[in-house]
Structure formats: structure tokens, C-alpha cells
Amino acid sequence: MEFYRSHVLVCGGTPCVLEGCKGVRDALIAEVKRRGLDREVKVVETGCLGPCDLGPVIVVYPEGTLYQKVRVSDVPEIVEQHLLKGRVVTRLVGEAPQAGVVKYEEPTYLGVQERIVLRNCGVIDPESIEEYIARDGYRALAKCLTEMKPADVIEAVKKSGLVGRGGAAFPTGLKWSFTANADADQKYILCNADEGEPGTFKDRLILEGDPHSILEGMAIAGYAVGANKGFIYVRGEYVLSIERLGKAIEQAKALGLLGSNIFGSGFSFDVEIRKGAGAYVCGEETGLIESIEGKRGEPRIKPPYPGTEGLYGKPTVVNNVETIANIPPILLNGPDWFRQFGTERCPGTKVFTLTGDITNKGLIEVPMGITLRRVIYEIGGGIPGGREFKMAQTGGTSGGCLPKELLDVPMDYFTLPEHGSALGSGALLIMDDSHCIVDIAECFMRFFEHESCGKCTPCREGTARLHEIVAKIARGEGKPGDLELLDELGSVMQVSSLCGLGQAAPVPIKTMLKYFRDEFEAHINDRLCPTGTCGI
Amino acid sequence: MEPAAKSAGVCPAKVSEILAKYSRRPDALVSILHDVQKEAGYLSEEAITEIASGLDIPVSKVYGVATFYTLFSTKPKGQYIIRVCENAPCHVLGAKAIVEALEKELGIPMGGTTSDGKFTLEYTSCLGVCGVAPAIMINEAVYGNLTPERVPLILKEYK
Known part of the structure; x- marks a missing residue:
């Protein structure tokens, strides 16, 4: 094994790819070689590092110096100054909080974060199974297959208190037990990677940054419930996710970590990728199943639930990407370890995506129950441009909008609904005081009309x-009674719609009416x- | 840059080859439609009929699936499909101005195709790159952190 004195990690997540990180990576490799440093310095392309709006970002270790908005033309200077002479290139570290050096571990980036799901994102080369294995990859699967009975695996997941991270917050262990207890000749594990909730891009970056964690988690789920076949349903637009998953599956098969008789245990498990074709409603588990079966992705009437009657009518576990990414560390470290993070009712962490009017946009993972205020001001760097915070929408477009009075509410799957909102997928859309409530409401409602x-x-x-x-109302043609009508119609939809789409569509409008009624009036x-935003 | 789509029909032999790849399984319909569209640029009436008879399912079913998903099109589109996100995260950061710049630069309204068949301009739902909003996708390439000033520069790569 080679040892290097420095590692340069180049973020290879989609946001950085589209800002030109591939060129920066190639230039770094070439320049390191030209300077004769290629036996001392290793350049690695990793998954998402987090600060997506500062791309392309790179981190130089062992110092942990974070460089942002790096261009190919900056590369010779970084190599000469930092890698050769040990001097930080201060003009590329952004607005440093102190003495000109931004360390990746500092509060703005990793400080208050706890990384379970993103444990390997931005740390390993996602296209290398060896690097995943070196970080304890596939050890949890080995432990399950060689030391645990399927029922013990389910018990451990139940004890961990893990609930579904796609938004519905259903207890994962309980969900698995339904499928485990069902009697059938064939069962399936589905990974829901049809991430379509506006403002959410966590699953994309988990898949791009650590695809093997999903394969391992699915195989563990398969062992626990008695399924030997898994499908990952990925959005058709997620080109890089599909590519990296495909490579990961090949690598795992080649090493016998997927396929037949894994670890000589007699357990076999295969995974296939299915590409979505652009339909938000396919994120609903039965819509997703219909789509895999080659049909219009229209949700089914429940019950029966997929746990007992899912894909091709067989018992099926459907779990979100982030839920599955939690599985290997829970099994490896035990449920008690997992419960030390987050809250009593809602253990673990949550991956959030910060978007909108916030200084640091991107991907973060924090303990469940953190307040919106800490996320916005400690990690997000506050509201840019000297403007004031007006509201935050939690959980994507199907979540509620919270005013500044609720900045200190703990964010978890049980507390936010008490205020009319939801944690949902973990999207956080921050809006400043330049935005009109009615204009934003129209944008939300246009989305749901299109996606129904x-x-x-x-x-x-x-x-x-x-x-x-x-x-x-936005055109100035609203009339008295409209707000009551919106409220009433929303309530009817919430109780009578077939699936989560119609039930959630009124959530944003209802919270806006509750907290910002005067603006509608x-x-x-x-x-x-x-x-002054609307065309009145 | 390689165009992902050609604005031409698809020959029955090609459809047949794609169907064979999926062992003529009706449950592979979404994958089959992806492949046929990649080959032909869109899903023509002929292609849909061909697929239906090859899978031994009603034409109405294939048409129903083809029109359900926004990535499929039953009409010819431009060589480059520009998908513009106008969901809330992009909206908040100025997607409207991007739409206006694209419409002005291409001389077509949203939903339109340029007369030379080169560009189609349409809305899309969230592309999942909200950390760099506002964003658009041109065929398979995503562009983020957009400003109206950057729009002509990006289009130049395709003209």
C-alpha cells in the first residue's frame, strides 16, 4: 500500500460537476505529476462535501483546508504554494472567520454536524469498493449473515428507533417485520430513489457519494425479511447517480458481496436499477411499484400495503435512500449507539438540504431535533444581502411554512406536525422578507396541479x-371568502385524497394562511x- | 457536444431489437420507452403501435404510459431540450428572469421549438440541484447558479 503525505479531495457531486470539478481534478493530477509530487500527494474525487453553492470545492489534508470556487487556472498556484511550500492560498478560502484559513471541520461546514448517513460522502472515492471496505464497508452485512438470525436483525432495527427518512416516518423495523412475517415464495426490497420533492437533493448526493452503503443496506434488509431481489428506482434525471450505482453493483458482484451465497452463508441477493421517467407521484411507494411494473405510476388504494402485497403482488419493503444508508452503521454499532444521537422519540440524525435565501447552501447532516435557528444561523451562515428572515418551508413543497416566531421549535418527525408543518424529506427552503406570500403560494400550488x-x-x-x-388573488382578483374556501378545500383534500400527494398539497397553503393571513388579506x-411582487 | 436525441422516426427493426433486449416483457415498458425515445428522439404513433404489438398489450396502454411521464414525448422535439425548473427553490432565487432570458435569446415562448428544430424550451419539476439554484438541464447536462447574463453564453455552446 502506498502512503501519501497529502490528499487532495475534489468534490465530485453533481453541483460541483456542473461547475467544472472534473477539469480541476484533471488539472490537479497533471500539475502534481509535473511537479514530481505524484508519489507524495494523491488527488481523489469524492462524493459531496456539502457546500454546494461554493463549487468546485476541494479539501487538502492533513490540514483540512477548504478551497472554494476553484478554477483550472488556480491549480498551479495551489500546487506550488500549498502542496510544495506549505502555504495556504488565502484568496481561495472565501471569507475566513479567522486568520485567513477555512478548515473543513469548522462550524460553518462540519462543526455541529454528526455524520452517520454521510459518513463516507466527501471522504472516499465513491467508485472504489476498496475504499468503502476500508471504512468498515460490508462489515455489517458480514456480521448479520454470519452472527445474527434474521429476527435479530429486525429486532436491532426496531430497537434503534429508526423511522423512514423519506417523509412518512414509519418505524423501519416494524415495516420490515410485516414483510418478514408474510408467507410468500418471493419477496422484494425496493430502494426509493425517486427523489422529486422540490428542494431535496440528499438522495442524489448519497447515491453519488456512497453508493455501496445503499447496496449493503438493501442486502441486510433482504436477509432480514427473506428477500433475494432488490430494485433501486432512481429518477431518470439523476444521470451520475445511475452511473455510480451501476459501477458499484458490478464491483460488489465481482467480489461476491452481491450475488449467490454471500459470505458462504447460503443467502443470495441481487440488485437491479430501474430508471424513472419524470413523475413526482412515483415517489409514493405504490406509484413507484406500478412504474416498475411498466404501468402509469398511479398510486394504489391501501390497504393492502406493500409490506404484504407489493411489487408483482409479492411482499415488498420500500425504503428511502437515507433510511437504507442508516442500516449498516446501526447493525455494526448496535441500536444503543444509534440512540445516543437525536431525541428520545426520534433517534439518529437527519440530512437536510439548505436552499433559498441562505448564505451557505448545500447538504448537511445534524442530530434530529436541532432547531431551525441553529441550522440557519450556525451552519447556514444566516440570511445574505442584509435582508431579514421571513419564513422557512420545512420538508419540501409538501411541507409547511414557518414564521420567525417558530425558529426555536425542535425539528423532528413528531414536533413539526404539531405546528402544521412536516420534516418530510429534509428540504429547508429559506425565504427572506423580499418575497410575497401569495406569489410563493402560487408557485407551490402550480407544482401540485402539474404533478397530480x-x-x-x-x-x-x-x-x-x-x-x-x-x-x-395574486392577480388582484381575489374576493372575500376565498381564504375560507382555500382552508375548507384543503381540509377536504387532506381527508379524502388517495395518497400523500393530495393529502400534503394543502399543507403549505394552510400554514401560510395560519401565519401570514394578513398578506393574503x-x-x-x-x-x-x-x-410589490405580484402583478397587481 | 453530442445530441442525445435525433428528430427522426425509428425503424421497426430497431424497436424489435429493443423489445428483444427486454425479452418482450410488458413490465419493462418504461425502460423500453426510454430506449426507443433515445433512438428516435420521440415516441411516434408508429413506434407506439409497434411496441404494443411486440409486447402483445393494447396500444392504449402504451400510449397511456408514454403520456404519463414528463420525460417521454409523443411529438418531435428539438435536438436540444432545455428544461427549466420553476419550482419554489429556483423561483425564490430568480428562475423567472432565466425563463425570460431564454425566451428572448431563442425567440420562442415556453413550450415552443425553434423553427430550425434545434431547441425546445419547456418547464420541468425540480431537478434536485437546488444548492445551485436557479438551474436548467439541456439534454443530460445540468447548469446551475444561473443569471440572465450567463444564458446566452451557455446557449452559444449548442448553436
Whole structure:
């Protein structure tokens, strides 16, 4: 094995790819070689490092210096100054909090974060199974297959308190037990990677940064419930995720970590990728199943639930990418270890994606129960441009909007619903005081009208009417009674829609009416948009 | 840059080859439609009929699936499909101005195709790159951190 005095980690997540990280990586490799440093310095392309709006970002270890917005033309200077002479190139470290050096471990980046799901993202080369294995990869699977009975695996997941990270927060161990207890000749594990919730890009970056953790987690789930076949349903737009997953599957098969008789245990497990084709509703588990079966992705009536009657009518576990990524560390370290993170009711961490009017946009993982205020001001760097915080939407477009009075509410799957919102997928959209509530509401409602699949009437008609009413208010054509109508219609949709799409669509509008009603009223009663955004 | 889509029909032999790749399994329909569209640029009536008879399922079923998913198109589109995200995270950071710049630069409204068949401009739902919003996708390439000023520079790569 080779030893290097320095490692240069180049973020290879999609946000950095589209800012040109591949060119920077190639230039670094060439320049390191030209300077005769290629036996001392190793350049590695990793998964997402987190600060997505500063791309391309690189970190130089052992110092942990983070360089941002690195261009190919900056490479000779970094190599000469930092790697050859040991001097930090201060002009590329951004606004350093102290003495000109930004360390990746500092609060802005990793400080208050706890990395379980993202344990390997930005640390290893995602295209190298050896690097995954060197970080305890596939050890949890080996432990399960050689030391534990399937029932013990389920018990450990139950004890950990892990709940589904796709948004529904269903206890994962309980879900597995339904499928384990079902009697069938064939069972399936589905990984839901049809990430479509606006503002969410965690699953994309987990898949790009650590694809093997998903394969390992799925194989463990397969062993626990008695399934030997898994599918990963990935959005068609996630080109890099699909590519890296494909490579990971090949590598795992070549080493016998997928396929037949894994670790000589007699357990066999195979994984196939299925590509989505652009339908938000396929993120709903039964819509996803329909799509894999080659049909329109229209959700099924439940019950029966997929746990007992899912893909091709067989018992099927459907888990989100982030949920599955939690599985190997839980099995390796035990449920008690997992429960030390987060809250009593909601153990573990949550991966959030920070978007909108916030200084540091990107991907973070923090203990469950952290407050919005800490995320925005300690990690996110606050609101840019000297503006004021107005509201944050938690959980993506199907989540609620919270005003500044609720900045100190702990964010977990049980507390946010008490305030009308949801933790959902972990998307956090921050909006400053330049935005009009009605304009944003129209944007949300346009989305749901477009994405409603049309199968059930409350959602098909409801989403269209919600959008129509809000659009009228935005044009200055609102009339008294409209707000009551929005509220009532929303309530009807919540109780009568077939799936989560129609049930969640009214959530943002209901919270906006609750916390920002006066702005709607100004549009209707005074024909006035207080922020001057709407075309009144 | 290589165009991912050609604006031409697809020959029955090619459809047949794609169907064989999936062992003519009706449950592979979404994958089959992906492959046929990649070959032909869009899903023509002929291709849909061909697929239906090859899989021995009704034409209406294939058409129903082809029109359900936004990545599939039953009409010819431009060589380069520009998908613009206008969901909330992009909206908040100025997607409207990007739409206006694209419309102005290409001389077509959203949903339109340029007369030379080169560009189609359409909305998409969230592309999952919200950390660099506002964002667009041109065929398989994503562009983020957009400003109206950057729009002509990006389009130049394709003209």
C-alpha cells in the first residue's frame, strides 16, 4: 500500500460537476505529476462535501483546508504554494472567520454536524469498493449473515428507533417485520430513489457519494425479511447517480458481496436499477411499484400495503435512500449507539438540504431535533444581502411554512406536525422578507396541479382549484371568502385524497394562511401586494 | 457536444431489437420507452403501435404510459431540450428572469421549438440541484447558479 503525505479531495457531486470539478481534478493530477509530487500527494474525487453553492470545492489534508470556487487556472498556484511550500492560498478560502484559513471541520461546514448517513460522502472515492471496505464497508452485512438470525436483525432495527427518512416516518423495523412475517415464495426490497420533492437533493448526493452503503443496506434488509431481489428506482434525471450505482453493483458482484451465497452463508441477493421517467407521484411507494411494473405510476388504494402485497403482488419493503444508508452503521454499532444521537422519540440524525435565501447552501447532516435557528444561523451562515428572515418551508413543497416566531421549535418527525408543518424529506427552503406570500403560494400550488396524477377526484380537482384561487388573488382578483374556501378545500383534500400527494398539497397553503393571513388579506381587500411582487 | 436525441422516426427493426433486449416483457415498458425515445428522439404513433404489438398489450396502454411521464414525448422535439425548473427553490432565487432570458435569446415562448428544430424550451419539476439554484438541464447536462447574463453564453455552446 502506498502512503501519501497529502490528499487532495475534489468534490465530485453533481453541483460541483456542473461547475467544472472534473477539469480541476484533471488539472490537479497533471500539475502534481509535473511537479514530481505524484508519489507524495494523491488527488481523489469524492462524493459531496456539502457546500454546494461554493463549487468546485476541494479539501487538502492533513490540514483540512477548504478551497472554494476553484478554477483550472488556480491549480498551479495551489500546487506550488500549498502542496510544495506549505502555504495556504488565502484568496481561495472565501471569507475566513479567522486568520485567513477555512478548515473543513469548522462550524460553518462540519462543526455541529454528526455524520452517520454521510459518513463516507466527501471522504472516499465513491467508485472504489476498496475504499468503502476500508471504512468498515460490508462489515455489517458480514456480521448479520454470519452472527445474527434474521429476527435479530429486525429486532436491532426496531430497537434503534429508526423511522423512514423519506417523509412518512414509519418505524423501519416494524415495516420490515410485516414483510418478514408474510408467507410468500418471493419477496422484494425496493430502494426509493425517486427523489422529486422540490428542494431535496440528499438522495442524489448519497447515491453519488456512497453508493455501496445503499447496496449493503438493501442486502441486510433482504436477509432480514427473506428477500433475494432488490430494485433501486432512481429518477431518470439523476444521470451520475445511475452511473455510480451501476459501477458499484458490478464491483460488489465481482467480489461476491452481491450475488449467490454471500459470505458462504447460503443467502443470495441481487440488485437491479430501474430508471424513472419524470413523475413526482412515483415517489409514493405504490406509484413507484406500478412504474416498475411498466404501468402509469398511479398510486394504489391501501390497504393492502406493500409490506404484504407489493411489487408483482409479492411482499415488498420500500425504503428511502437515507433510511437504507442508516442500516449498516446501526447493525455494526448496535441500536444503543444509534440512540445516543437525536431525541428520545426520534433517534439518529437527519440530512437536510439548505436552499433559498441562505448564505451557505448545500447538504448537511445534524442530530434530529436541532432547531431551525441553529441550522440557519450556525451552519447556514444566516440570511445574505442584509435582508431579514421571513419564513422557512420545512420538508419540501409538501411541507409547511414557518414564521420567525417558530425558529426555536425542535425539528423532528413528531414536533413539526404539531405546528402544521412536516420534516418530510429534509428540504429547508429559506425565504427572506423580499418575497410575497401569495406569489410563493402560487408557485407551490402550480407544482401540485402539474404533478397530480389524476386518479382520484379530491386531488385532481382540488390541486387545480387551489392553484386557480391563489392565482386570482395574486392577480388582484381575489374576493372575500376565498381564504375560507382555500382552508375548507384543503381540509377536504387532506381527508379524502388517495395518497400523500393530495393529502400534503394543502399543507403549505394552510400554514401560510395560519401565519401570514394578513398578506393574503391585503391582496384581497386592498388590492395591494405588500412586497410589490405580484402583478397587481 | 453530442445530441442525445435525433428528430427522426425509428425503424421497426430497431424497436424489435429493443423489445428483444427486454425479452418482450410488458413490465419493462418504461425502460423500453426510454430506449426507443433515445433512438428516435420521440415516441411516434408508429413506434407506439409497434411496441404494443411486440409486447402483445393494447396500444392504449402504451400510449397511456408514454403520456404519463414528463420525460417521454409523443411529438418531435428539438435536438436540444432545455428544461427549466420553476419550482419554489429556483423561483425564490430568480428562475423567472432565466425563463425570460431564454425566451428572448431563442425567440420562442415556453413550450415552443425553434423553427430550425434545434431547441425546445419547456418547464420541468425540480431537478434536485437546488444548492445551485436557479438551474436548467439541456439534454443530460445540468447548469446551475444561473443569471440572465450567463444564458446566452451557455446557449452559444449548442448553436
